[in-house]
Amino acid sequence: MSVCGAARCRWIQTRSAVSLLQQNRTVRRHSTGAPESNVIREKLQAFPGGSIDLQKRQESGIAVLTVNNPARMNAFSGCMMLELEQRVCELETWTEGKAVVVKGAAGNFCSGSDLNAVRAIANPQDGMRMCEFMQNTLTRLLRLPLISMALVEGRALGGGAELTTACDFRLMTSDGVIQFVHKHMGLVPGWGGAARLVGIVGSQNALKLLSGAVKLDPDCGRQMGLVDEVLHCSSGEAETLAHAEQWLGPFIKGPAPVIQAIKKVVVSGRELPLEQALKTERNVFGTVWGGPANLQALALKPKHK
């Protein structure tokens, strides 16, 4: 990414954090004086491997974000965590976009954080820094003005299961498994997955999934409300992705500014206290009222002229 792009990323990150939840007013600093986020960035940089690939399809307005580290079942290396932040940043400024599909490479979703990296930074301070970094990135992913979907083929384990909860929808292939394996690792979710899971399935179900480290198959996932659709397709990744894009079809029909506005009012309704959510809704309404799509729709209703 260019320096300009990186600066814009930081600006957007700051702006969205301030405008939406008014969090992080002060930059926490390490004893060296460097911002905490830079301390963990340097540490994560030391763990290479894999990539986070982004393909933006201008014609459909759908982006495909791929967690790509098949030799380690798509586990997140440190560099991949940093790359995810960059990719999310690119999506934040994609004004023509409507949706993003998050998937794993080579028929698996993601096996969480790379256990080699975890081992090397296995102290509470670095653990908390890494979690804060991933929480920020996944919160930004969930707040994108794009409709997001986790497409779970194969396994979504640990941090991989948490990643699925940072999307608006979850689709699973019939061989898919979502498992919050943290308990088996002597851990709890730390990338915001527990908080989001409670929001999606309720505290009773979340407690069962986390304390039982339940291997959730697609049908149980649907019953619990974690999974929105099960895809029964057998001809490989491309066909599965095509099915997922087809599923998104009705929700992304229409102009990008309207789809993005819809997502924005849902995010504010989901996250903000009512008064603030209502204010945001008015502001977002103002961006589409009298806009091209609105005027075009009015022109198609001659009876009401």
Ligand SMILES: CCC(=O)SCCNC(=O)CCNC(=O)[C@H](O)C(C)(C)COP(=O)(O)OP(=O)(O)OC[C@H]1O[C@@H](n2cnc3c(N)ncnc32)[C@H](O)[C@@H]1OP(=O)(O)O
């Ligand atoms: C945020 C907190 C977290 O995410 S904690 C991490 C949670 N994740 C885990 O505990 C998953 C650990 N992995 C496993 O249990 C198994 O590897 C799973 C994914 C079930 C696959 O088993 P199986 O089909 O037998 O393959 P395998 O074990 O031989 O794995 C293939 C190669 O991939 C690697 N791998 C897998 N997961 C990770 C991981 N999270 N970090 C680092 N490496 C991972 C395995 O080590 C194995 O590599 P290699 O072929 O032995 O070099």
